Amino acid sequence: MIAVGVIGHGYWGPNLVRNFVEVPDVRVAWVADPRQDRLSAVAARYPSTKVTRNYRDVIDDPAVDAVVVATPVRTHFELGMAALQAGKHVLIEKPLAATSEEASRLLDEAERRRLVLMVDHTFVFTPAVQKMRELTERGELGEIQYYDSVRINLGLFQQDVNVLWDLSVHDLSIMDFVLERRPVAVSATGLAHVAGSPENIAYLTMFFDGTLIGHVHVNWLAPVKIRRTLLGGSRRMLVFDDLEASEKIKVYDRGISVVQSTDDLNLMRIGYRTGDMWAPQLPIHEALRAVADHFIASIRTSGVPVTDGRAGLRIVRLLEAATESMAKRGRPVQIGAAARV
């Protein structure tokens, strides 16, 4: 039986608790949150779970094996580090930390202590993204040429982080998992429409070696909700629309072929190929449950999670670079080779 303590029971915490409760041979020993009303709700629903307003109660409890941190980003480092130092395995909400410096130190601490450090990049565990990875790995799409994502809606404006840190982190983690390639530079642009608040609309381009480009549009101020990702490959192209009830993934047998002109050797002719479309049936399960299962399995087998601290650090470095570029109206920011590993 693995005992889990959850720190933070705001927007995402209740989902984490609900899922961990259902993992076999796992118990949610503690929930910590500064607000009493939230703790009362937990107590009513999960009578065997202890609640506290002081997160140290969770970390100091020797019966606790693992700690889940679901608090605002600026507190991830302090809480995560305290938990690691107390010898606990740690799962932290995305993004892993507020700076790459903090993320690095968490990573080092976990490695030194041989503890599991996992970041909750939930999308990586969705059936749709798993299918994207499978198709990409098997070569069904050919060489990947671009990743283009639009992730926009009205709300929820955040006070402490810009929209890139809130929304683009989903795409960065999907790309990190599906493409298995690391950007060498980023260029970002954006704007804050509320004075004194962080940017609420942003555009992020990622450059890679070779002919791969990534782009993400994130926006808290859009009249319509869109969650649509294009993955362009040399053999096939894929559209992932997360708002589709079924058929979230559509694979198009479309593309171009470059033909040397027979008349003029210097001239290339582009041929267009338009074939069938195919929407694979996806398994139906809650991604967060898979996150919980994977975290627990990593603890049990001393394995490295798919979304480990290194993945978390890579994403934080990209977010830092993007924020820096955005402040300079798109001036590209290089990602050092070290930062890519």
Place this chain on the structure above:
Amino acid sequence: MIAVGVIGHGYWGPNLVRNFVEVPDVRVAWVADPRQDRLSAVAARYPSTKVTRNYRDVIDDPAVDAVVVATPVRTHFELGMAALQAGKHVLIEKPLAATSEEASRLLDEAERRRLVLMVDHTFVFTPAVQKMRELTERGELGEIQYYDSVRINLGLFQQDVNVLWDLSVHDLSIMDFVLERRPVAVSATGLAHVAGSPENIAYLTMFFDGTLIGHVHVNWLAPVKIRRTLLGGSRRMLVFDDLEASEKIKVYDRGISVVQSTDDLNLMRIGYRTGDMWAPQLPIHEALRAVADHFIASIRTSGVPVTDGRAGLRIVRLLEAATESMAKRGRPVQIGAAARV
């Protein structure tokens, strides 16, 4: 009776001829094109129109009042200038010229000779864009906060200009007309997937004074066709989907309001407003016919076309700046104040 000569009868020329033929008191006197098969088609369909493989026949004919140039971009300057110097009014396909230098010289020549110089920014004449302008001007949308457009499909790759010059020119001309504000800087990113060809995927951000931002995604290598523009305003937000059969324009009574917190004067709270959606009925007419009518009317009244040489020049300058920025992976390029007028 105004006599029009059309130079270039490839993809767009036939549409121009078909529309000018129907303008009252206008006759299409000449069609010039290097390919004989195209000329034969014209001769069969319009027996009273003369055809020639030599464009000088059109320009040298004293009976011709106006010349329409529908040839590849690199030839716009030479043909347009020759026509102006022969004293003809000129309508040129978008973009106006291959460089801002060329565009400027066309503009100067037309002004010096008091001839009409118009660029065929067709989208400006669509009922949907006219409605966008009307709603914006009347203040129905409040202060405009962003323009975001996705204009992607599979094909047609062009050999001599990148995808910005082909597709984003539509959005640049729509913004120029609807917003009546000029960008102060641009940042663009993009990639060519075919070696030796221009960029086929590109992202362009436009910065303005104040809290307005513009962005365009153009792509010749997309599995699906998308033509969707968001226009975010402080009062209402609008979606223009050009692929909708009806309801191309949807106006959403949605947005945010910023409320000073009563508890903490330093804290702002964002309120979200979600109201009705409204799709105004649009008149049904072919935009290109309106282009033809407007060109002829400008000649008759010695008026300045809405899409005059200055508008054409502004767009070419943006395309140049965007291409320069794209070569530098998004490094922002300033647009001089002179270039904005």
Place this chain on the structure above:
Amino acid sequence: MIAVGVIGHGYWGPNLVRNFVEVPDVRVAWVADPRQDRLSAVAARYPSTKVTRNYRDVIDDPAVDAVVVATPVRTHFELGMAALQAGKHVLIEKPLAATSEEASRLLDEAERRRLVLMVDHTFVFTPAVQKMRELTERGELGEIQYYDSVRINLGLFQQDVNVLWDLSVHDLSIMDFVLERRPVAVSATGLAHVAGSPENIAYLTMFFDGTLIGHVHVNWLAPVKIRRTLLGGSRRMLVFDDLEASEKIKVYDRGISVVQSTDDLNLMRIGYRTGDMWAPQLPIHEALRAVADHFIASIRTSGVPVTDGRAGLRIVRLLEAATESMAKRGRPVQIGAAARV
């Protein structure tokens, strides 16, 4: 404090319990169900609610004021009658009973004892249907000309009732509420694709006095899920698409006008009117909560519920007539004037 007992905790029962629990000054005193595992779930979640496998425990408890029946249709009569005879107010799942004879007797018993008898026609309490009623009542749509609904998906096949009794009951209750007119005859067709099972695909036409017609297509064996209703009026037409996340209701300012020809007095010319489309913002609340509130309010005020026993009886009579017609391949079945009141 009103004490409610819920009999039946299968598919719909848990939703009823969850909603009644939240109504102020109401407590769910009992839940009865033959399956122990369901009762255990209730006990865990609602410690203060008593559970039993014997529904008589609920009905015989003098502390119980009202009984909610959420069991298979064939048992509605027996349970509802027992509850009424024990002096309880009763809310019964749709359809009210398995035959109009049973429904009539429930109705009589409730009236004799001055008890509230309500049927859970949930759709009547959705914001979308409330809006349809409001627009119809205010004359915004003009004279209603037709109601056309498609309600299809894959599953869930039922063993004891045909697809009309399962799915079309939603439309019959919406029509009953929105149109406030009663069909004078019905014609239905349908088929069973599984030998020995009831019809899984059915088409039902309802005839009214004057120029109003209703039609419903219900189907358990469709590859796609569709929930779309057209409400045609002489002034405007409405589309209700229940699968739309927002904009469930769209009102089209479209229609025809009949013009006497000036040339030929015997000839009519039809003019077509195409105007704006408008999607009113709908309030967001759970319909079932409104059902619970309305049932409790009816008890407190001795009021007649909107979906009272008479409404339940009218719908059951239509279902009986439709089933009879369907067995005769569409032969129309009259609805007696008495049955319409």
Place this chain on the structure above:
Amino acid sequence: MIAVGVIGHGYWGPNLVRNFVEVPDVRVAWVADPRQDRLSAVAARYPSTKVTRNYRDVIDDPAVDAVVVATPVRTHFELGMAALQAGKHVLIEKPLAATSEEASRLLDEAERRRLVLMVDHTFVFTPAVQKMRELTERGELGEIQYYDSVRINLGLFQQDVNVLWDLSVHDLSIMDFVLERRPVAVSATGLAHVAGSPENIAYLTMFFDGTLIGHVHVNWLAPVKIRRTLLGGSRRMLVFDDLEASEKIKVYDRGISVVQSTDDLNLMRIGYRTGDMWAPQLPIHEALRAVADHFIASIRTSGVPVTDGRAGLRIVRLLEAATESMAKRGRPVQIGAAARV
């Protein structure tokens, strides 16, 4: 060289002329129409085609090999019969004639004279319907269980025939071609919303031997345009949406399986199967061109057209039966065995 004469140049005639002109070794010798303005348009566009207001000029011209009749339904018989009696092959717009009596006589005349008689059931020649037939024939869908079609929009009201004769004829001809089975009875309902005009909304059910049912909803008074057909099979189900730009046909690997319960031999359990969706790429060609090619090829090879007089007669008989049933509010009308051949 086959000489074709076209009688009727209103809505559909110009499309027929345009397509026949392009068939190799075919010339359009004549166009007849009572309106002079239409004939002038033909003369301008096709200088080598003779025009006349008197259809007898076409029929009496010994140089004419084949006559195409594109006039109002009530004139099909007279014109078609005259052409056949003059020894011409005949192609007639759908529906073949105004009554089955007329259709029979046309059929007999053509057979007696060994002339080609074809009806222009255009939809049969669309790539989408050809694909439906191919998939059905190959058994990809299993046993067909139902055909369900919605074909609605605003306009165009017709004065002489009801909406079934105008719109459902498309579905009847598709079913005739794809299913290769003949209905044994029909039941139809409908209503006229304009006094003195034929029915503008109608619902038609077709009964077959075994577990196949067909249904069509046609409507001239709908706020939205819908062209969607479901074809349910025991192995797979298909959706044909003619308004989709691409992906008109989607094949769903979905359905049910009936499992005998192991607990109770009298009880069946339904299992649901949900698999991939697949949208085959369809060739792009104009269906009417295929109609023209097929008519000419039938003449050249003395072949029997796919949509021959018998097919035309079958559809007219169904329309007559449906109209009879509609007048009786759905009372089923049997289709005699003779009428089905």
